[in-house]
Amino acid sequence: MRYRITAEPIRKGQCHCRPCQHVSGGGPNYFMVIPAEGFAYTKGQPKAFRRPDLESPRTREFCGICGTQILTRRPGMAQPIVKAGTLDDPNAYVGPDFAIFCEEKAVFHLIPDGIPAFDKMPEKRP
Secondary structure (H helix, E strand, O other), X not given: OEEEEOOOOOEEEEEOOHHHHHHHOOOOEEEEEOOHHHEEEEEOOOEEEEOOOOOOOOEEEEOOOOOOEEEEEOOOOXXXXXXHHHXXXXXXXXXXXXXXXXXXXXXXXXXXXXXXXXXXXOOOOO
């Protein structure tokens, strides 16, 4: 699987909710929201998973060969939420601008000094 990002992220964050902890293997989920027109798969097509037990599940797209989760699509949101660890150079992510669902974070999760941290998803998106 390969993809290309041709636009600057709308926002970059880290999520500490339990589902993101499950997906990440225990840590927070580092992500970037990318304009829809700024993201395209260039090689291969992803597999998709949606939890059947949720009323409004997110779609998680992943590589069908290695299983790496590439992005999440939220219902009603056109912009893909790309996982920072899937970048060719993850250092290009630099770091999150905010942290969400901090009330669910594990004691070993670290939030960078100086960024806004929210117990839940704020009503106005950071």
